Amino acid sequence: MDLSTARTYVSRSARAAGYCAIVAVRGLALVVLVPALAYSSVLCLVGVGLLVLPPGLRLLRRLADAERARLGRWAAPPARPAGAHARSTLMTVLSDPATRRDLRWAPCMAIFGTLLGLVGAVLFLFPAAVLVLVGLWWVFPADEPVKVMMNIPIDGWGSALLVGVPQFVLSVLLAVTGPPLIAGLAAASSRRLLAPSAATVLAERVAALDRTRSGAIQAHGDELRRIERDLHDGTQARLVSLAMQLGLAERALGCDPAAVGPLLTRAREGTEEAMAELRDLLRSVYPPVLADxxxxxxxxxxxxxxxxxxxxxxxxxxxxxxxxxxxxxxxxxxxxxxxxxxxxxxxxxxxxxxxxxxxxxxxxxxxxxxxxxxxxxxxxxxxxxxxxxxxxxxxxxxxxxxxxxxxxxxxxx
Missing domain, CATH: 3.30.565.10 (Histidine kinase-like ATPase, C-terminal domain)
Structure with a gap:
């Protein structure tokens, strides 16, 4: 194994151990939050929970959204505004399908997430712990020497090398392979628990398509109104002026031929301006530079x-x-x-x-x-x-x- 490959494995293991540490911290937070939510739901029977439960659910949503963002597969839903009435606020939060997924995810993460996160983080630190124990064998008293593998006491540098080297190699293998596997298991569990159902995904997709369709229809209508306004206020006015100039030139042709020349000149200038406005209008519909x-x-x-x-x-x-x-x-x-x-x-x-x-x-x-x-x-x-x-x-x-x-x-x- 070359140095770059070893560096890649260590880097992957370090990222996995970092995620395991985050999972452990989040799991410990849920260890406190889940019983608090259960207690608040009981207090709803006497009315106090109607005030306490919504903030707890919003805190749970933030923790779940952080995990969703890390998984990178589902967009975090927007934060729910606090209503004026506690009951309406609670009903709004509970009616959200994502809240049910959060409540399904929280107890599992509190138990298994904490355990998996701690194990993954400890495995990554295991080689350092072995080095410290083996290197500091002389700190321990002679009648209670350190033992790290197969219960063999380390009472000198010879026994430290004999026992410490295999133990360090084994700990390195565990540190390189263990955290990625544990992190993958924790991520897969969170993804399965937080993932919306197929019906929810379809409903969200239909809602998004309906919204974008409405936006496209509105954009198309705005574009048509803009084109109509530009044609009416610009090009049509130019063409009306052109028709008037040509009509005046036609009348002047019989009685004052000398006045025809200036009228035709203004008519030609109006034609050029109308063509320029038409070109600008067409350019705003589909820019020619994209075609060129x-x-x-x-x-x-x-x-x-x-x-x-x-x-x-x-x-x-x-x-x-x-x-x-x-x-x-x-x-x-x-x-x-x-x-x-x-x-x-x-x-x-x-x-x-x-x-x-x-x-x-x-x-x-x-x-x-x-x-x-x-x-x-x-x-x-x-x-x-x-x-x-x-x-x-x-x-x-x-x-x-x-x-x-x-x-x-x-x-x-």
């Missing part, structure tokens, strides 16, 4: 035109569906516009990469932060565009900045 270049090339052009100094980090994207290209393109464009217009940023960056069948774009600026939906920053429109292609948009914008907008879209063909 790929998404990476189009975003490079957007970054180059950004009023704020911006850097682009673009990876290999492969083939991306057209609807995903449009959603990501407009999301990045809107985010950079917000950085220059609202955030007063001094610099920005765009990172675009693909991992498997997921396209991920991250837009960061060093502005003043505080971006939120509903404040005229276009985030609601960005979210509707992204969710219309089954994507996810996340916004992190604490006051003072920085602002990080992440867009993840599935792009499987």
């Amino acid at each position: 270049r790929d998404l990476a090339g189009a975003l490079s052009a957007v970054v180059a035109r950004c009023p704020v100094p911006a850097a682009a980090h673009l990876g290999e994207l492969g083939e991306v569906p057209a609807q995903v290209e449009v959603a990501v393109y407009f999301a990045v464009t809107e985010a950079l516009t917000n950085a220059a217009k609202h955030s007063h940023a001094r610099s920005a960056s765009v990172t675009l990469a693909r991992a498997g069948d997921t396209l991920r774009a991250e837009i960061t600026d060093d502005g003043r932060g505080g971006a939120a939906e509903g404040r005229g920053t276009g985030l609601s429109g960005m979210r509707r565009r992204v969710e219309a292609v089954d994507g996810v948009l996340r916004v992190q914008s604490p006051p003072g900045g920085p602002t990080v907008i992440t867009v993840e879209c599935p792009c499987a063909s």
